[in-house]
Amino acid sequence: MSGATEPGTGAASGAKVTIVGAGPGAADLLTFRAARAIAEADVVIWAASLVQAEVLRHAREGAEILDSAAMSLEDVVAVYERALREGLRVARIHSGDPALWGGTQEQVDRCAGLGIEVEIVPGVSSFSAVAALAGRELTIPEVAQSVILTRLGGGKTPMPPGEEVREFARHGTTMAVFLSAARSGQLAAELLEGGYVTGTPVLIAHQVTWPEELLLRCTVGTMEATVKEHKLWKHTLFLVGPALAASGTRSHLYHPGHFHGFRRADPVARRALRESRAPGESRTPEESRASGEPRESHG
Numbered sequence: 001m002s003g004a005t006e007p008g009t010g011a012a013s014g015a016k017v018t019i020v021g022a023g024p025g026a027a028d029l030l031t032f033r034a035a036r037a038i039a040e041a042d043v044v045i046w047a048a049s050l051v052q053a054e055v056l057r058h059a060r061e062g063a064e065i066l067d068s069a070a071m072s073l074e075d076v077v078a079v080y081e082r083a084l085r086e087g088l089r090v091a092r093i094h095s096g097d098p099a100l101w102g103g104t105q106e107q108v109d110r111c112a113g114l115g116i117e118v119e120i121v122p123g124v125s126s127f128s129a130v131a132a133l134a135g136r137e138l139t140i141p142e143v144a145q146s147v148i149l150t151r152l153g154g155g156k157t158p159m160p161p162g163e164e165v166r167e168f169a170r171h172g173t174t175m176a177v178f179l180s181a182a183r184s185g186q187l188a189a190e191l192l193e194g195g196y197v198t199g200t201p202v203l204i205a206h207q208v209t210w211p212e213e214l215l216l217r218c219t220v221g222t223m224e225a226t227v228k229e230h231k232l233w234k235h236t237l238f239l240v241g242p243a244l245a246a247s248g249t250r251s252h253l254y255h256p257g258h259f260h261g262f263r264r265a266d267p268v269a270r271r272a273l274r275e276s277r278a279p280g281e282s283r284t285p286e287e288s289r290a291s292g293e294p295r296e297s298h299g
Contacts, residue, residue, distance in 0.1 A: 013087035015116050017080055019104055021097045021123020022046075026209035027054035029129070034121045041091035043079060045071070050095035050235075052210065059091075068092075073103070077110045084116045097125040100149065101178060126237050127176035130205040133215055136244055144173040144243035152180035152187050169194020174241035181206075181236035184227040191220050191240060201244035206236045 018037040023029035030038075038044060038058040046056065048067045056065065068076065076092070083090045098104040098120050111118045127149065131138050138147050148168045153159035168175060169191050180187045181204075192198065198221030206214040218226040220240065227236070256265065 013084065015084045015087050015089070016119065017083065017090045017092060017107070017111050017116055018119045018121060019098050019102075019107065020091050020093045020121045021099075021102075022051045022055055022093050022095055023124035024096060024126040024129040024209045025050075025052050025207065027052050027057070029124045029209060030055060030058070031121065031123070034123065037119070037121055038091045038093065040089055042088040043083065043090045044093065045076060045079065045090065046093035047095055051093055055093060073106060073110075076107065077114075080107075080111055080114060080116055084114055094123070097123045100125060101151070126178075126205070126208060127239065129208050130176075130203060130215070130237055130239055133205070133208055133213070134203050134217075134239075134244070136203075136239075138174045138176075138239070138241075138243055140243040140246045143246040144241055146171065146173040148173060148175045149178070150175065151178045152183055152190070154183065154186070155179060165190040166194040169196055172196070172242070174239065174243045177238040177240065180238065181227055182233040184232075185224045187238065188220055188223045191223075196220050196240065200240060200242060203239040203244060204230075204232065204236060205239070206230070206232050208237070 018041070020034045020037050021031075022034065035058045038055065039060055041059065041063055043064045043066065044056065044059050045066045045068050047069065049069050059065065066079065079090060082088065092107065094102045094104070096102065099122065104120065108118055108120075127138075127147070139145050148171065150163065150165060150168055151159075152165055153163070165175075165177065165180075165187060172195055175191075177187060191200070198219060200220045202218050202220055202223050204214075204216040204218060204223070204226060206212075206216075208215065214230065214232075216226055216230065223238070
C-alpha cells in the first residue's frame with residue numbers, strides 16, 4: 001500500500017515509512033519482505049515489549065533504533081516528519097499483523113497528510129500461530145466455515161454497538177478473542193449467553209512462539225478457573241468453538257468425486273458425493289457450468 005505524495009516531498013526525497021508486521025514473536029516468522037524493509041531502514045521503531053529483539057539483527061549497522069513503548073503517536077509522527085525532511089527510510093515494527101489492533105490507520109492517515117510514501121507489510125497473526133501450535137484447522141467441513149476475530153468490550157477502546165462477544169457467539173462458529181484475559185469471567189459469561197455450551201473447547205495461548213509460550217486446553221466452563229490458575233492477564237489469546245475438537249469430516253476439495261479446472265472427477269466417487277449431499281444443497285459454479293445451468297448471480 002502506498003500513500004499519496006506531493007511533488008518534491010516524500011517521493012522525490014526517497015523518504016518512506018514501512019509498517020512491518022513482525023508476527024506473534026518469533027523472529028523467524030518474519031517474511032522476507034519484512035526483513036528487507038528492516039535492513040533498508042535508516043530508522044527502526046519497534047515494540048520492544050511485543051517483538052523479540054532478534055528481529056533487530058536485520059537492521060543495518062548504524063541504523064537508529066527507537067523503542068515505541070516510550071513513544072506517543074505524536075512522537076512517532078515527529079520521526080516521520082524528520083524522515084521527510086532528511087530523505088530517510090523508516091521501518092515501524094508492529095507485533096502480529098498490522099491490520100489488527102495495531103494503531104496502523106492513524107499512522108497511515110498522518111503520513112498521507114505529510115505526503116510521505118507508506119508501505120504495509122503483513123505479518124503472521126497470533127490466532128493463526130496458535131492454531132498451528134495446536135495442530136488445528138479452524139474451519140472444519142460441516143462444523144465451522146467462519147472465524148470471528150474480536151475482543152471483549154469494556155477495554156481502553158469502546159466496542160461499536162452490535163459487536164459484543166455475546167452477539168458474535170450466537171453464530172456458534174470459531175472465535176478468536178484477543179485482549180480479554182484480564183476479564184475471563186466476563187468473557188465466559190458472554191460466550192455462554194451467546195449460545196456456546198459449557199463443554200465447548202477452548203485454547204488459551206500465552207506468548208505463543210516466545211521461549212515462555214504456554215498453550216492450555218480447557219472448555220468455556222473451565223476457562224475462568226484456568227486463566228486464574230496460571231495468572232494470565234496479558235499477551236493471551238482465546239480460540240473458542242466446536243471445530244477445535246472436531247474430526248472425521250472431509251472437505252470436498254480433495255474428494256475424488258470433486259472436479260475443477262485441473263482435475264477430472266472419478267465417475268463412481270462423483271455419484272457418491274452427489275448422493276451424500278443434503279436435500280436442497282446448491283451446486284458449485286463448476287457443476288452448474290458443466291450441466292449447462294446458469295451461474296448464480298452475486299452482483
